[in-house]
Amino acid sequence: MKIKQEIYITVDAVLFGYSRESGISVLLIKRKIEPFIHKWALPGGFVKDNESLEDAVMRELNEEAGVKINYLEQLYTFGKPDRDPRARVVSVVYFGLVKPDSYKPSASTDAEDAAWFNMDHLPKLAFDHKTIIQTALERLRGKITYEPIGFDLLPAKFPFSDLEKLYITVLGRDLDRRNFKKKVMGLGIVEELDEKAPITSAGRPGNLYKFNRDKYQKLKKDGFSFEMNA
Amino acid sequence: MKIKQEIYITVDAVLFGYSRESGISVLLIKRKIEPFIHKWALPGGFVKDNESLEDAVMRELNEEAGVKINYLEQLYTFGKPDRDPRARVVSVVYFGLVKPDSYKPSASTDAEDAAWFNMDHLPKLAFDHKTIIQTALERLRGKITYEPIGFDLLPAKFPFSDLEKLYITVLGRDLDRRNFKKKVMGLGIVEELDEKAPITSAGRPGNLYKFNRDKYQKLKKDGFSFEMNA
DNA sequence: ATATATTTGTGTAACTATAACGCAAATTAA
DNA sequence: TTAATTTGCGTTATAGTTACACAAATATAT
Numbered sequence: 185m186k187i188k189q190e191i192y193i194t195v196d197a198v199l200f201g202y203s204r205e206s207g208i209s210v211l212l213i214k215r216k217i218e219p220f221i222h223k224w225a226l227p228g229g230f231v232k233d234n235e236s237l238e239d240a241v242m243r244e245l246n247e248e249a250g251v252k253i254n255y256l257e258q259l260y261t262f263g264k265p266d267r268d269p270r271a272r273v274v275s276v277v278y279f280g281l282v283k284p285d286s287y288k289p290s291a292s293t294d295a296e297d298a299a300w301f302n303m304d305h306l307p308k309l310a311f312d313h314k315t316i317i318q319t320a321l322e323r324l325r326g327k328i329t330y331e332p333i334g335f336d337l338l339p340a341k342f343p344f345s346d347l348e349k350l351y352i353t354v355l356g357r358d359l360d361r362r363n364f365k366k367k368v369m370g371l372g373i374v375e376e377l378d379e380k381a382p383i384t385s386a387g388r389p390g391n392l393y394k395f396n397r398d399k400y401q402k403l404k405k406d407g408f409s410f411e412m413n414a
Numbered sequence: 415m416k417i418k419q420e421i422y423i424t425v426d427a428v429l430f431g432y433s434r435e436s437g438i439s440v441l442l443i444k445r446k447i448e449p450f451i452h453k454w455a456l457p458g459g460f461v462k463d464n465e466s467l468e469d470a471v472m473r474e475l476n477e478e479a480g481v482k483i484n485y486l487e488q489l490y491t492f493g494k495p496d497r498d499p500r501a502r503v504v505s506v507v508y509f510g511l512v513k514p515d516s517y518k519p520s521a522s523t524d525a526e527d528a529a530w531f532n533m534d535h536l537p538k539l540a541f542d543h544k545t546i547i548q549t550a551l552e553r554l555r556g557k558i559t560y561e562p563i564g565f566d567l568l569p570a571k572f573p574f575s576d577l578e579k580l581y582i583t584v585l586g587r588d589l590d591r592r593n594f595k596k597k598v599m600g601l602g603i604v605e606e607l608d609e610k611a612p613i614t615s616a617g618r619p620g621n622l623y624k625f626n627r628d629k630y631q632k633l634k635k636d637g638f639s640f641e642m643n644a
Numbered sequence: 645a646t647a648t649a650t651t652t653g654t655g656t657a658a659c660t661a662t663a664a665c666g667c668a669a670a671t672t673a674a
Numbered sequence: 675t676t677a678a679t680t681t682g683c684g685t686t687a688t689a690g691t692t693a694c695a696c697a698a699a700t701a702t703a704t
Contacts, residue, residue: 185501187460191423230417233502237493261491261506263467271415274423274506276491332466338531343682362683363663387680388670411582414662575651592654593692617651618699644691 191272196228196313197241197281198259198320200234202337203289204346206302207353210317211282212309213248214297219269220310226317227298228275234366241278248272249298255336259320266314279320280379281336285354328354329412332373335395342365343381344393347374359414367414421502425470426543427479428489431517432567434614436532437583438542438554440547442539449499450540452526456547459506460512463562464644471508479528482516485566489550490592491594497542509550511566522637527629558584559642562603565625572622573611577604589644597644603630 199211212224227248231240235287245253246358265272276352287300301307303321306314334350334409348364368374377392429441436643442454457478461470468486473506489509495502517530531537533551558564564580578594583612607622629638 185422185701187422188461189422190463191461192419193421193423229417231421231493233420234495236495237504239490255648258490260488261467263461263506265464265466272465272502274461276493276504341683360663360665361681365682367662382527383631383671385680386672386678388672388682409677443668483677573652590692590694591652592694595653596655597691612701615651616701620651620652 187356191274192268193231194228194273194275195231195237195244195278196275196316197245197256197278197280198226198317199249199253200320200324200337201243201282201300202350202400203284203287204349204354208321209300210249210303210306211249212299212307214299215310223310224307224315225310226277226278226303226314231276231334237276238255238278244257245280251282251288253280254286254368255333256283258363259316259323259355262312262316264312277316279323281333283336283339300379303333306413325354330410332395332400332410332413335397338395341377341379341392341394342391345390347393367412372409373403373410416636421504422498422510424458424459424503424505425467425474425508426456426505426546427471427475427481427486427508427510428456428552429475429483429512429566430546430554430584431512431514431530433514434578434579435534437532438533438551440460440533440536441479441481442529442531442537444529445540448524452533453572454531454537457506457528458507461506463616466623467506468508473511481518483510484513484516485563487552490546490547491548493532494542506548507546507550507584509553511563513516513566513569515569555586560640562625563631564642565627568625571609571622571624575620577623594644597642601634602629603640640644 196210201209201210201211211227213227215221215223215225227245229240229244229248232238235243237258241256242253245251257279259277261274261276263274267273267275303317306317309317324333328351334347334354337350338346344365345361347368348359348361351364352359355363368375371395375394375396377394379392381390381392383389404410427441431439431441433439441457443457445451445453445455457475458471459474459478461467465473467488472483474644475481487509491504491506493504497503497505502509533547536547539547540607554563558581564577564584567580568576574595575591576588577598581594582589599606603626604627605624607624609622611620611622613619634636634640
């Protein structure tokens with residue numbers, strides 16, 4: 185092609201996980217090449233000439249971490265001229281959610297190490313990755329109220345209070361337990377199971393619940409819109 | 415740099431305009447180079463090595479059209495390997511709104527022609543630009559309900575029914591005129607002016623109204639959230 | 645000139661959703 | 675055995691939404 189352009193394109197991913205005990209976590213990898221060698225960074229890498237952007241993120245995530253992704257969407261493209269000291273690099277960043285089941289990052293080939301970090305205790309990060317994580321967190325906050333993506337952070341079966349705690353953590357404000365439950369159950373997409381939740385603390389044992397994704401899809405087609413402000 | 419990568423990066427812009435008479439329009443330019451020479455396409459072009467993505471869109475818009483942009487945000491990055499017949503091209507697309515005042519595309523240097531097209535009568539478009547416009551329209555629809563971006567499609571002073579018609583057009587459904595007005599005025603960010611609207615049709619003449627952006631910003635800082643479902 | 649159609653402005657009543665609570669039941673911890 | 679904790683279910687007051695009715699001021703048709 186005629187045009188002279190010296191810009192590289194990468195993909196990165198912000199993967200969020202959640203647990204009742206430690207709240208929201210982010211998956212990071214320890215870089216084993218320069219720049220920022222041995223520093224923590226988001227998983228990602230250069231896009232190959234013939235693969236789509238989505239394929240590129242999925243490949244990198246497999247190579248570097250090996251976790252099962254439950255939800256993935258494009259977040260934002262970061263392109264400030266000086267964000268990479270080596271050269272001009274534009275990064276298309278994806279936003280993903282991982283269930284606790286498939287939480288463990290497996291030993292990987294490309295990264296020195298991969299680990300989940302609590303959002304409140306992030307290490308120093310390479311490049312502009314701190315800003316990127318901030319943007320991703322805002323997306324999570326914004327989106328959880330009008331799309332049922334919270335369930336992509338929980339196991340298939342969960343005690344109701346886990347869902348409630350997830351919303352409290354993500355939204356960063358208190359909710360009325362009773363109103364929250366009424367609202368959620370009223371939507372008709374969460375079902376109570378005939379199964380007791382494993383005991384984790386004092387108090388009356390509760391049931392397990394599950395998200396009925398099929399029902400949500402059906403309702404959505406008929407113009408139903410999820411909303412959780414309670 | 416070590417990495418071999420043959421991917422080009424461009425920026426494109428979907429600029430929307432609005433008028434009571436013709437509804438929503440999109441700004442298109444007629445290409446004067448291959449591929450798709452003489453075909454209509456979104457304004458845009460290659461990013462220079464040292465300019466930010468935003469600077470690149472603004473530059474291209476000036477070169478090709480010369481309209482004043484009232485609102486601009488990043489929309490999405492399109493990167494399918496075969497979207498450009500020449501080579502692998504990843505395009506970062508921006509979404510913008512233009513007021514009717516600064517509506518006229520001025521004669522430009524880079525494009526053969528630039529013109530506004532009604533959303534319902536778009537010509538055949540180059541590349542995947544039809545899909546891109548569709549995505550942008552969805553963004554407009556989604557965003558107009560929870561951020562006051564509708565005012566970026568109207569002149570500073572407008573008859574109230576223009577705002578109402580804008581929402582009806584964008585949302586694609588009917589609204590109750592009276593409830594809509596109550597809702598909007600109740601938010602406290604639209605002011606009635608002491609000025610009659612110019613007469614455009616039969617019926618009782620109405621006043622002009624204006625959006626108070628300062629007040630909105632102030633309220634927003636205090637946790638106020640715009641919402642228009644009426 | 646007069647009647648008709650059109651558009652703006654204001655209001656009210658019924659219904660629905662949200663917010664703020666209380667209390668009993670079933671369990672663990674003291 | 676008692677206290678603390680957690681779940682489940684319910685009620686009431688308030689706020690918000692929806693569905694209407696009607697008068698006023700103008701252009702248009704007759």
